[in-house]
Amino acid sequence: MTEAARAPRAPSAADPVVGLTSVEAEARRRRGEVNRAVSASSRTYGRILRTNVFNLYNTILFVIGAALLALGRYGDAVISVSIGLLNAAVSAVQEIRAKRQLDRLQLLARSTVVVVRDGRDVEVAPEEVVRGDAVRVRPGDQLVVDGPVLEGAVEVDESLLTGESEALVRTPGEDLLSGSHSVGGAGLQLARDVGAASYANRLTAEARRATTDTTPLQRQIAFCVRLVMVVVVLMSGAILLQAALEGVTLVRVVQTAAVLSGLVPYGLFFLIVLAYTAGAVASSRRGALVQRVNAVESVSNVDVLCTDKTGTLTTGRLTVAEVVPLGGQDRQEVEEALGSMARSTDAGNLTSAALAEHLPGAAVPAVELVPFRSSTRWSAVRTDRATWVLGAPEVLAGAVRGPDLTADVGTRTAQGLRVLVFGRAVDPAAPLRDADGRPTLPALEPLALVALADELRPDVPETIARLREEGIALKVLSGDDPGTVAALAARAGLTDPRPVHAGHLDTLSDAELDAVVAGSDVFGRVAPEQKERIVAALRRQGRYVAMVGDGVNDARALKAAHVGVAMRSGSSVARDVADIVLVDDSLAALLPARREGRRIISGIAISSQVFLTRVATQALVIVTITMLGLGFPYSPAQTGLTLFTVGLPTVFLTAWSRPRPPDRHLLLDLARFVLPAAVLTAGFAVAVYTYLFTTITQGFDDPALRDRLATEFAHYTDLVYGVDPGFVESAATLGAQTGLSTFVSLASILLILFLEPPHRVFAAWTRTTPDRRPAILVVALLVGLLTALVVPTPRTYFGLTRPAGIVYQTSVPLLVVWFLALAGAYRFRVMDRLLGLGDPGRPEPEDPEPSRPPAGDEQPRTSLD
Numbered sequence: 001m002t003e004a005a006r007a008p009r010a011p012s013a014a015d016p017v018v019g020l021t022s023v024e025a026e027a028r029r030r031r032g033e034v035n036r037a038v039s040a041s042s043r044t045y046g047r048i049l050r051t052n053v054f055n056l057y058n059t060i061l062f063v064i065g066a067a068l069l070a071l072g073r074y075g076d077a078v079i080s081v082s083i084g085l086l087n088a089a090v091s092a093v094q095e096i097r098a099k100r101q102l103d104r105l106q107l108l109a110r111s112t113v114v115v116v117r118d119g120r121d122v123e124v125a126p127e128e129v130v131r132g133d134a135v136r137v138r139p140g141d142q143l144v145v146d147g148p149v150l151e152g153a154v155e156v157d158e159s160l161l162t163g164e165s166e167a168l169v170r171t172p173g174e175d176l177l178s179g180s181h182s183v184g185g186a187g188l189q190l191a192r193d194v195g196a197a198s199y200a201n202r203l204t205a206e207a208r209r210a211t212t213d214t215t216p217l218q219r220q221i222a223f224c225v226r227l228v229m230v231v232v233v234l235m236s237g238a239i240l241l242q243a244a245l246e247g248v249t250l251v252r253v254v255q256t257a258a259v260l261s262g263l264v265p266y267g268l269f270f271l272i273v274l275a276y277t278a279g280a281v282a283s284s285r286r287g288a289l290v291q292r293v294n295a296v297e298s299v300s301n302v303d304v305l306c307t308d309k310t311g312t313l314t315t316g317r318l319t320v321a322e323v324v325p326l327g328g329q330d331r332q333e334v335e336e337a338l339g340s341m342a343r344s345t346d347a348g349n350l351t352s353a354a355l356a357e358h359l360p361g362a363a364v365p366a367v368e369l370v371p372f373r374s375s376t377r378w379s380a381v382r383t384d385r386a387t388w389v390l391g392a393p394e395v396l397a398g399a400v401r402g403p404d405l406t407a408d409v410g411t412r413t414a415q416g417l418r419v420l421v422f423g424r425a426v427d428p429a430a431p432l433r434d435a436d437g438r439p440t441l442p443a444l445e446p447l448a449l450v451a452l453a454d455e456l457r458p459d460v461p462e463t464i465a466r467l468r469e470e471g472i473a474l475k476v477l478s479g480d481d482p483g484t485v486a487a488l489a490a491r492a493g494l495t496d497p498r499p500v501h502a503g504h505l506d507t508l509s510d511a512e513l514d515a516v517v518a519g520s521d522v523f524g525r526v527a528p529e530q531k532e533r534i535v536a537a538l539r540r541q542g543r544y545v546a547m548v549g550d551g552v553n554d555a556r557a558l559k560a561a562h563v564g565v566a567m568r569s570g571s572s573v574a575r576d577v578a579d580i581v582l583v584d585d586s587l588a589a590l591l592p593a594r595r596e597g598r599r600i601i602s603g604i605a606i607s608s609q610v611f612l613t614r615v616a617t618q619a620l621v622i623v624t625i626t627m628l629g630l631g632f633p634y635s636p637a638q639t640g641l642t643l644f645t646v647g648l649p650t651v652f653l654t655a656w657s658r659p660r661p662p663d664r665h666l667l668l669d670l671a672r673f674v675l676p677a678a679v680l681t682a683g684f685a686v687a688v689y690t691y692l693f694t695t696i697t698q699g700f701d702d703p704a705l706r707d708r709l710a711t712e713f714a715h716y717t718d719l720v721y722g723v724d725p726g727f728v729e730s731a732a733t734l735g736a737q738t739g740l741s742t743f744v745s746l747a748s749i750l751l752i753l754f755l756e757p758p759h760r761v762f763a764a765w766t767r768t769t770p771d772r773r774p775a776i777l778v779v780a781l782l783v784g785l786l787t788a789l790v791v792p793t794p795r796t797y798f799g800l801t802r803p804a805g806i807v808y809q810t811s812v813p814l815l816v817v818w819f820l821a822l823a824g825a826y827r828f829r830v831m832d833r834l835l836g837l838g839d840p841g842r843p844e845p846e847d848p849e850p851s852r853p854p855a856g857d858e859q860p861r862t863s864l865d
Helices: 022-030 045-053 056-070 074-109 199-203 216-246 250-261 266-285 295-301 331-344 350-358 406-413 460-469 482-492 502-507 510-519 528-540 552-560 572-577 587-628 638-656 666-699 703-717 727-755 773-790 792-797 805-827 830-835
Strands: 113-117 120-124 134-137 147-157 168-170 181-190 288-290 304-307 314-325 368-370 378-382 387-391 418-425 444-456 473-477 499-501 522-524 545-549 563-567 580-582
Touching: 134 147, 168 181, 181 350, 216 266, 216 295, 216 587, 216 666, 266 288, 266 295, 266 587, 266 638, 288 587, 295 563, 295 587, 304 528, 314 331, 314 350, 314 406, 331 350, 331 387, 331 418, 331 444, 350 444, 406 418, 406 444, 444 482, 460 473, 460 482, 460 587, 473 482, 473 528, 482 499, 482 522, 499 502, 502 522, 502 528, 510 528, 528 545, 528 552, 545 552, 552 563, 552 572, 563 572, 580 587, 587 638, 587 666, 587 727, 638 727, 638 773, 666 703, 666 727, 666 805, 666 830, 703 727, 727 773, 727 805, 773 792, 805 830
Parallel strands: 304 473, 304 545, 473 522, 499 522, 545 563, 563 580
Antiparallel strands: 113 120, 113 134, 134 181, 147 168, 147 181, 288 580, 314 444, 368 378, 378 387, 387 418, 418 444
């Protein structure tokens, strides 16, 4: 059969509409002429897994794991790869959870479609409609295919496609488009274009490209990680080359490589994923379903929010703003007549639904009806007692007897209201159609002006006010008339809703468009591709953009924004491409998500300071001691102490962090904190190591100490003094490593008090905090660390010797000096002065004797404020 023979034919007006037979429908289904898109969703499980497994952090971990595997460090390789897989699993599980939750919501909201098969109505799923079906369209239905009206008249809302909320009436021969909603009338539609060939799918083909913006925090952390990787590679090359020249054993080379690979902050990768996931779960509980875990951090950076009008700021329904009786008419009688007319029509629409909901009255038997048409712009109901007419003022002007209503209508139209005139036929028996059956207006007596308004979502004004308080600008992009959009924006709380007609935007260059977008907040008659251009213009200006939309026409703009936000009640395409879905259709859910994102940024920034200080300290210690020729300062087992000094603290600090504005100078602030801490900690640690290494080495020259030292260290080194030539160096190295690890671990735990100072004594880097949990954590970590140093089993696991008085006699006094030196370096900003760094706005630390106590409601701030 040829394609021409297969193509469905629209029957003529004289043909009865019997639809397809079941046999014909099955044949077309087998040929693939079925209403199923090529890709049901851009959020497939496979894509989610690929995105999370092969990101930057996990790729680094997998490469390190492969390198360790090649060196024979199977245990370390497993740890590296396992952390990468755990990262991927945690984030993927959250995104899959979000997808499944959204799929369940969509399934609950999905309705069936009625098609004519074998001459009778049959209910089928939307994906079971085939090309050539006759689809029955009723008020409230969402259209699932493209094709012309076969019979009847259907009033459709195409706002999800065009952004324009004005309903349009389609008559036989005129096309209905998939994605639009039937709001009035009834009829049959021919399923001409189905599946991927439909308008909605063609419009969103480009929007379904998988693109993900990295957030500012991700980019900054990625820079730090790359820097650490470069340092590790250079150090590894230099130290391993030195080892090769000195003839060090392969086992020693592998141990050294394992320690150097440990400089890569594995835990930071996992912490970021864990914080994102916890934030996504918390935001989802408050109505913002996070589909990409980094979106919860990204939304905290937003400084401009672009939103559609219909379906986002408004509910998509109309409300009666005012009924103004004319000519001394009784208000109660007029409102009851108007409500009765709305209830008596058999072709309901948004207007009749609003009138019936807000006004009294009861349905009465209709002798004759004239449904609303976009071509006539009026409707009428004739009963046994009266004939009522409702229509546009300019259309009814010629038939209305009485005073001029232009001024009253103009005043309300300027306020963004839709104004109609309600009248009564002077002659109740006057016909409503001429001899040819065309609607005709009788002479009318005006009864009232009816002003209708788009119904704002109840929480919109308060939400916009709170967004403005947080420094977020709002821009409304709508397909509606600019004046109507401006009036609604004013009702929503925009302070300067002067509208821009988007009709001329396509003629502007990028620079000209940037100027228009920067100076205007309300845009009307905006086409889908223009929304995307406006978002791009904002991004060129350095703004961090969130786009809120609900329709197919918003999909490209949602993808172009830093954060795409969709309404649950909107189109499935908008939900697919969005980073966040508002499950209750409330913009207010963005505010808790924003606070959660800021809390995450604060926690990860503090944790990064801890991680990077540890990395920089270890790197400096390794380089310095290697250059001094005093052995290698760490064994792979000893690096496990970072569990107490970095791993556990950062998990708790991130969980306890408070929402703070993103730090625009995060890298500089990291340098300001990390460099002094790393330099001083490494300097004192090298002093401890050198002193102990030298003291133990010299102890073997003292006959009074030699036998005791030989017996003690033979247990740890598995060597024999006087037989194995490397015994003295191994003993001195192990003893010095124990002192070094003890000092660095204690200093790292105490470093938390500089980040979260419980008292002004510690407030050299930042201001004090009322939260006592970090201080309690420090005490608990110190107890745990000392237990690990004293109890034989954990001490042996970490590769340390048993406690010796000389270790603590050396470490504790130096720890006090270290604390005072670091406090002075932070308080007097020694690093800033040495490097000539400008101040990006970090708050001064508290004076030892503050001139006034903080107010009860004053929140402590850190360097991230």
